[in-house]
Amino acid sequence: MTKKLLYAAQMTAFDKDGNINLDGIRALVRYNIDVNKVDGLYVCGSTGEAFMLNTDEKKQVMKTVYDEANGAIDLVAQVGSLNLKEAKELAKYATDLGYPKLSAVTPFYYNFTFEQIKNYYNEILKDVDNKLLIYSIPALTGVALTTDQFAELFENPKIIGIKYTNADFYLLERVRNAFPDKLILSGFDEMLLPALALNVDGCIGSTYNLNAPRVRAEMDAFEAGDIEKARELQHISNDMITDLIANDIYPTLKLVMKHLGVDAGVVKKPMSQPTPEMEAGAKAIYEKYFK
Ligand code: SI3
Numbered sequence: 001m002t003k004k005l006l007y008a009a010q011m012t013a014f015d016k017d018g019n020i021n022l023d024g025i026r027a028l029v030r031y032n033i034d035v036n037k038v039d040g041l042y043v044c045g046s047t048g049e050a051f052m053l054n055t056d057e058k059k060q061v062m063k064t065v066y067d068e069a070n071g072a073i074d075l076v077a078q079v080g081s082l083n084l085k086e087a088k089e090l091a092k093y094a095t096d097l098g099y100p101k102l103s104a105v106t107p108f109y110y111n112f113t114f115e116q117i118k119n120y121y122n123e124i125l126k127d128v129d130n131k132l133l134i135y136s137i138p139a140l141t142g143v144a145l146t147t148d149q150f151a152e153l154f155e156n157p158k159i160i161g162i163k164y165t166n167a168d169f170y171l172l173e174r175v176r177n178a179f180p181d182k183l184i185l186s187g188f189d190e191m192l193l194p195a196l197a198l199n200v201d202g203c204i205g206s207t208y209n210l211n212a213p214r215v216r217a218e219m220d221a222f223e224a225g226d227i228e229k230a231r232e233l234q235h236i237s238n239d240m241i242t243d244l245i246a247n248d249i250y251p252t253l254k255l256v257m258k259h260l261g262v263d264a265g266v267v268k269k270p271m272s273q274p275t276p277e278m279e280a281g282a283k284a285i286y287e288k289y290f291k
Helices: 023-033 054-071 084-097 116-128 147-153 169-178 189-197 208-223 226-247 249-259 278-289
Strands: 005-009 040-043 076-078 100-106 131-136 161-164 183-186 200-204
Touching: 005 076, 005 183, 005 208, 023 054, 054 076, 054 084, 076 084, 076 169, 084 116, 100 116, 116 131, 116 147, 147 169, 147 189, 161 169, 169 183, 169 189, 183 189, 189 200, 189 208, 189 226, 200 208, 208 226, 208 249, 226 249, 226 278, 249 278
Parallel strands: 005 040, 005 200, 040 076, 076 100, 100 131, 131 161, 161 183, 183 200
Antiparallel strands: none
């Protein structure tokens, strides 16, 4: 039985003016390696607020995370962009830095056809010697790929798996069984246990920046056949996720990180800047789940 993989979706620290804060990014990486003991980091994804960064900022984030991790854990660079030229440039940049894996969100907004989506992935990978995870997140992109479409994308041998952020468990079961050798990582933290039951290889998530030790214990319990313990741990995590969402999850993740001793700065506008109420909510979350 192979150990399930735990990846944190790396946050990007910003100052109040929306500039990236490289020291904050380094501190987050250190915490994920030293305290959370994650297997890897997913860099420049949704949690990294990457769709609000320019190309140079994305490169700085990728380089800073790569340098700080210094080969200690796996790294996945999310390079997807509506600007295919940028996606290609980032794929080359991350590959040249040494990132062992890439990922790219399905292109969104323009209702691209499947043929166009397939060309996008093949184009991103054409000139780079690297592997890629499809980032499938239909709730935010509107792009819901079918099992047959995943099969067509997997015809490209560089496409090695899926970051599956989708509440469709019927599809997950179909995809898992159709592609037993592909890497499938579950992306909804609150649905990890049912995803484990369908034999995903592990998970990637935002809340693991705070909650990785509890999630590791849940995955270990699941692997050991102690489903009751796994369920109890998922229940605590889901109470925490419910509280995070109620308090506005992205800014609150950073506020709770501060209580854990890591200054991750604030989120980037137009995301909400912390209010006194939000700060009080974050303190309560820290005290309830992490003290
Ligand atoms: O950064 C990333 O791209 C992610 O890993 C995203 C991840 O799937 C998160 N999804 C979003 C939209 O942020 C989840 O970790 C999510 O925050 C969590 O399950 C709470 O809903």
